[in-house]
Amino acid sequence: MKTLSYYTLAIGTALFFSAAASYSQADTPQKEASLSTAQITQLAEDAYTYGLGPMVYYRLYSEQVIRDTKTQEVNKITHRRKLSGHEERGGQAPNHDTIYSLTWFDVGDEPLVVQIPNYKDRFYGIQLTSMFQDNFQNIGNSMAYGNRDAYHKEYTFMLATQDWQGEVPEGVELVRSPGAIIHFLQRTYVTPNDADDLSLANILQDKHLSVPLSAWNMGVRDAIVHEPRLPNLVEDGELGFLGGLNILLNAYPPANKAEQEYIEQFKAINIGTGKDFDSGSLSAETREALLAGIEQGKKKVDALQKKGLGYTLNGWAFMDDRQGNYGSDYLLRGASVSLGGIVPRPQFNSYTLTFKDKSGELLSGKNNYKIHFNKEEIPQATAFWSLTAYTPDFWLPELEDKRYKLSNLSPGIAYNKDGSL
Structure with a gap:
């Protein structure tokens, strides 16, 4: 095992033109x-x-x-086909519970119809965020709020700007966006080290649709790529x-x-x-x-x-309730986004971090640690919780057994007789 200077432990709960420094438009x-x-x-x-x-x-x-190294196309959903590992560098602080589907949508010219297949009991959660970090809509079958019944079957919605006027197709729910550009991120649960379960999740990924409204109304079901705005x-x-x-x-x-x-x-x-x-x-x-x-x-x-971006309890840092919905607190927005990238609302997907043990010493890969939860202290989540180790710069550590996390869904997890863990 590669020894690291220190670890970060995170508990994640799923509730659920070429341009230089000069850009001239002025006449003078x-x-x-x-x-x-x-x-x-x-x-x-x-x-x-x-x-x-x-x-x-x-x-x-x-x-x-x-750029030439682009990995996505506007209005076409890209799917990551396996769980993240230590070799992944697609986004900091990845979890090892879910595979990702993501892209940038553009609804400035016309609305976009998006269809999500029926995931049944498999956890999925979608986060829709504006360029200015307003996490304006969350969709998922395990959320603690929202239209959960609609999300437990095939769900079709249409993204449109605030000023769009027109007819919404039958069976499609209208979702208004704060602006034309939207970041789409979906997390889908997969059982680690289970090739069959991963294959089933990949099949569901392939059933996603994202089609401009005009094409949708003509029966088109293939994505049409939009040029970057x-x-x-x-x-x-x-x-x-x-x-x-x-x-x-x-x-x-x-x-x-x-x-x-x-x-x-x-x-x-x-x-x-x-x-x-x-x-x-x-x-x-x-x-x-x-x-x-x-x-x-x-x-x-x-x-x-x-x-800390929220509050601290027993050495663990909890998310500020305003994350993903910052209002006019631009300092909090910048601090959160620069640290965590695509930041969700804590009511949808919450992260709790610690860098030190109870003695105040930095966590180290050289040591073994025990974490105890009394029954009433076990993380509460409508889908799952997991405990994940990260390197100091928030990547998964290089481990021989690739056991990056432990969760309430991990095989063999055993609770004590009094319900503690």
Whole structure:
């Protein structure tokens, strides 16, 4: 077994264009606003904490559907056919309980009809998230809330923008999206080391449909790939983050009115719709002020991540109830998304982490540990819970037996006579 510097233990419960730092749209050259150094620094800090979450998604979007190394196509669901292992690098903190189905949808031109097969008693959960991290819809047969009866059979829904008007096909449920671009992520339970169960799950994956409304109405049931709506993100130089954020806000501003009003302030440093952020034309003083603001923003994010994104109990960090639905808390959004990528709402899929043992020492692969749950302390979940070991950078560790996790569904798990574990 490969020895690691320390482990992270996580309990997961399923409830369930080429563009550089300069992007020009303005007709006149960029001019620095009459701002003090302190004001420029503060605006850069706020732009960083605001933009971190969307920029994480924009990076994923560029990597996954635009660049030569793309692994997905817009409006066509991609299925991962096996459980994640230590060799996987598709997304940090993968679980070893479920296989993944994922893609980016675009409903800006017309709605998209999505059909999910009948999973019967096999757990599945779908997370639909906007580019600005609003986990606006969850679907699944084991959720603790929502239309669970509909999800226990073949389920067909249609994604459309808020302003779309038209006729919804019979037997199809309308789901409104905050914007045109949507990230689709599905988790499907598979019994580890069971080839037959994996094959059955793969058959179900192949029955998924995602078809534009006009084609659906003509009887088409094959996916039709949509061209990426956004230009490729390139973050050049020390101020590449701000340049990239300007690209995003020009190409795809947020739909939320409160968010639109908030980002108006960034136009003072030439970030926003119609603005040209030209880092090469900045004075040395302005450049330093912007860099100082970015650094302050990074420190704020780092401090929140170290403090914890929710609350701590007995050394375990629990998710903030607002995760996946951040409102105007852009700092929490950035800290959460930069740490966990595609973050679900805790009521749908919750993660609890610890890095240390009860003595405050970092967990180490050199040691053995015992975790005890009294009967009333056993994690409560409508589907399953699992305890998973991760490396310090949130990948599965390299283990000879590939036993990455233990769950309430693990074969041979034995409870004590008093119901404890």
